[in-house]
Ligand SMILES: Nc1ncnc2c1ncn2[C@@H]1O[C@H](COP(=O)(O)OP(=O)(O)OP(=O)(O)O)[C@@H](O)[C@H]1O
């Protein structure tokens with residue numbers, strides 16, 4: 001269980017200070033697809049980064065199974081991220097020199113898994129996103145939607161309990177977007193905690209819970225049947 005308790009993030013100082021996230025408290029549940037919904041600038045990306053421990057809150061904390069991740073040292077935090085958290089970035093963050101398979105397998109490689117296991121798991125993650133035939137291509141040889149799917153494959157390759165996505169369907173056509181949404185729902189149904197920031201109404205409609213953000217604060221938190 002991952003939980004935000006009174007999380008606030010302020011960027012800048014003095015008159016230029018911006019509270020990107022304001023006093024957000026929410027417990028995110030395994031088995032559920034959560035949607036962070038809100039206009040541009042409402043704090044979705046910032047909140048995802050705080051949940052992943054990529055960024056630290058100004059006040060409040062993020063807790064995993066009751067333990068504050070802010071108390072962990074860098075080594076412990078990055079090991080936790082590599083093993084238990086998959087992150088699909090808004091702008092992919094793929095490494096241009098690596099093939100799709102190498103990009104997808106990178107978190108496993110960094111975690112010390114042997115080459116054969118890395119290749120097999122990366123290949124199966126690529127297959128899951130419909131890119132088995134593109135495994136040997138580099139990002140520059142892929143379409144935007146294909147790069148997005150490689151980013152999804154990388155996020156799921158380590159079989160993480162927590163999957164965070166920042167506009168994971170932002171660059172996909174309707175059909176491919178629908179298949180990624182189906183994949184996210186399936187990953188949640190398998191017992192993962194899936195949290196997705198999006199403007200995509202289809203994700204919001206299919207989500208088990210929608211947290212609406214306005215100016216960094218949770219304006220509504222709605223669970224669906
Ligand atoms: N590094 C930063 N320094 C200063 N301000 C920032 C920084 N990152 C984000 N902000 C500000 O914090 C607020 C929230 O930004 P955030 O990126 O979380 O919004 P978002 O909901 O993800 O928007 P979008 O839908 O456009 O991706 C915005 O006002 C933004 O300008």
Ligand SMILES: [Mg+2]
Nearest residue numbers: 044045090166
């Ligand atoms: Mg964003």
